[in-house]
Amino acid sequence: xxxxxxxxxxxxxxxxxxxxxxxxxxxxxxxxxxxxxxxxxxxxxxxxxxxxxxxxxxxxxxxxxxxxxxxxxxxxxxxxxxxxxxxxxxxxxxxxxxxxxxxxxxxxxxxxxxxxxxxxxxxxxxxxxxxxxxxxxxxxxxxxxxxxxxxxxxxxxxxxxxxxxxxxxxxxxxxxxxxxxxxxxxxxxxxxxxxxxxxxxxxxxxxxxxxxxxxxxxxxxxxxxxxxxxxxxxxxxxxxxxxxxxxxxxxxxxxxxxxxxxxxxxxxxxxxxxxxxxxxxxxxxxxxxxxxxxxxxxxxxxxxxxxxxxxxxx
Numbered sequence: 001x002x003x004x005x006x007x008x009x010x011x012x013x014x015x016x017x018x019x020x021x022x023x024x025x026x027x028x029x030x031x032x033x034x035x036x037x038x039x040x041x042x043x044x045x046x047x048x049x050x051x052x053x054x055x056x057x058x059x060x061x062x063x064x065x066x067x068x069x070x071x072x073x074x075x076x077x078x079x080x081x082x083x084x085x086x087x088x089x090x091x092x093x094x095x096x097x098x099x100x101x102x103x104x105x106x107x108x109x110x111x112x113x114x115x116x117x118x119x120x121x122x123x124x125x126x127x128x129x130x131x132x133x134x135x136x137x138x139x140x141x142x143x144x145x146x147x148x149x150x151x152x153x154x155x156x157x158x159x160x161x162x163x164x165x166x167x168x169x170x171x172x173x174x175x176x177x178x179x180x181x182x183x184x185x186x187x188x189x190x191x192x193x194x195x196x197x198x199x200x201x202x203x204x205x206x207x208x209x210x211x212x213x214x215x216x217x218x219x220x221x222x223x224x225x226x227x228x229x230x231x232x233x234x235x236x237x238x239x240x241x242x243x244x245x246x247x248x249x250x251x252x253x254x255x256x257x258x259x260x261x262x263x264x265x266x267x268x269x270x271x272x273x274x275x276x277x278x279x280x281x282x283x284x285x286x287x288x289x290x291x292x293x294x295x296x297x298x299x300x301x302x303x304x305x306x307x308x309x310x311x312x313x314x
Contacts, residue, residue: 021201022071024194027063027082032091032107039089039191040082041066042112043074050141050297051117053105054081055125055132057147057278058220061088064208065122067194068282069289077293080117082108084128086180086216088208089187094177096219098124098227102131106139118142118296120289122278123251124220127152127227133236134229142296143236143263146243146289147275149255150262151228165222179215187211233262239299240266241292243285250275267295 027039041062052073056065062081073079083090084101091104105128109117118141121129126148133140191211194204242260246253260268271288273281278289 020196021067021194021198021204022196024063024067024070026191026193027089029089029189030082030108030111032104032111035104035107036085036091036093038082038085038091038104038108040080040108040112041070043070043079045074045076045078049076049078050300051078051080051109051114052120052144052293053109053114053117054079055101055105055119055121055128056081056084056087057123057125058224059087059209059212059217061191061208061211063191063194064088064205065125065278068279069286072286072290073293076290076297078114080108080112080114084125086212086219088211089184089189089191092181092184095173096216096223098128098131098223099135101128102135105129105132106136109139115139116141118144118293118300120144120146120293121148122146123148123275124224127224127229130229130233130236131227133238134232137237140238141300142238143240144243144289144292144296145240145259146292147245147248147251147256147277148259149251150230150233150259152251152255153225165218165225173219176213176215176219180213180219183211183213230262233259234264236263236266239296239303241269241295242266243269243271243288243292245273245275245277246270247272247274248277265299267292 027041029037030040031037054066056062062083066081070079085091085093086096116139119129119132126145129143129145133143192204192207240263244253244256260266269288269292271277271285273284277285
C-alpha cells in the first residue's frame with residue numbers, strides 16, 4: 001500500500017467533518033474492450049434527465065472526489081463517474097496521457113449507451129474535460145470546469161517542478177507503471193460501499209486514497225505539466241460554466257479566471273474555498289456546482305429551442 005504523510009492523514013481525517021456521507025453503492029467494473037476495465041458509478045436520476053459525466057482530480061478516485069456532490073446532482077441529472085486510468089480501479093495501461101483519459105470518457109459513455117452529455121471536470125479532470133470537447137465535440141453538450149486552467153506551468157518554479165517530474169518519468173517510467181500495476185493487482189474488483197455512518201467515512205476515505213499508487217501520481221503530474229489548451233480553448237462552442245476556488249494555492253485564482261475569460265460566453269462562479277473545496281469545503285462548493293450545472297443545462301435547452309441563436313450567459 002502507498003504510504004502517506006502525517007499532513008495528508010490529518011486532511012483525510014477531516015472528511016467526516018467535511019461532507020455528510022450517505023449510502024452509496026460501490027462502483028462496478030465496466031469492460032471497455034481493448035481499452036481495459038474501470039470502476040463506474042452510475043446514478044440514474046429522474047426519468048429522461050440529462051447526463052453529467054464527472055471527471056475527478058489527480059491523486060483521488062471517482063467516489064472520493066464526488067461523493068459530497070452526487071446526491072444533490074442525482075436529483076436533477078443522470079450522474080456518471082469513474083476512476084481515471086492509473087487511479088484507483090481505473091484502466092491499467094502502458095502509458096498515462098490526458099488524451100487517453102479524454103477518450104476513456106467517451107468509451108464509458110458508449111458502454112452505458114449515452115450519446116451526448118455534459119462533462120464536469122475538477123482540477124486535472126478539468127483539463128481532461130477540455131480535451132473531451134476538443135477530441136469528441138459531437139458528444140459534448142456542455143462543460144463545467146472547476147479549479148482548473150488552460151495550463152499549469154507559467155511561473156519559473158512551476159516550470160522547474162514539471163521539468164523534474166518529466167525527467168523522473170523518463171528515468172523511472174517503467175517502475176512507475178509496475179508500481180501502479182502491483183497496487184492495482186492487490187485491490188478487490190469492487191471497492192467498499194460508502195455508508196451514512198459518520199464514524200466510517202474516515203477509514204473509507206483512507207482506503208480510497210490508498211488505492212492509487214504514488215507512482216501513478218508521478219505519471220499524472222508529468223501529463224498535467226504538458227497540458228496546454230491556450231491555442232484552441234477560445235474555439236469552445238458549447239455552454240460552459242467555470243468555477244473558481246478563491247483560496248486555491250495549487251492553481252492560482254488568476255489562472256482559473258483566465259480560463260473563464262478565454263471561453264466565449266462562459267459564466268464564471270466563485271467559491272470561497274481551497275483546492276480541495278469539492279470535499280473539504282463541500283458545504284460551500286456543492287451549491288455553486290449545482291448552479292453552474294443548472295446554468296449550462298438552461299443554455300443547452302435554449303440552444304435546442306433556437307439552434308441558430310448565439311450562446312448566452314444566464
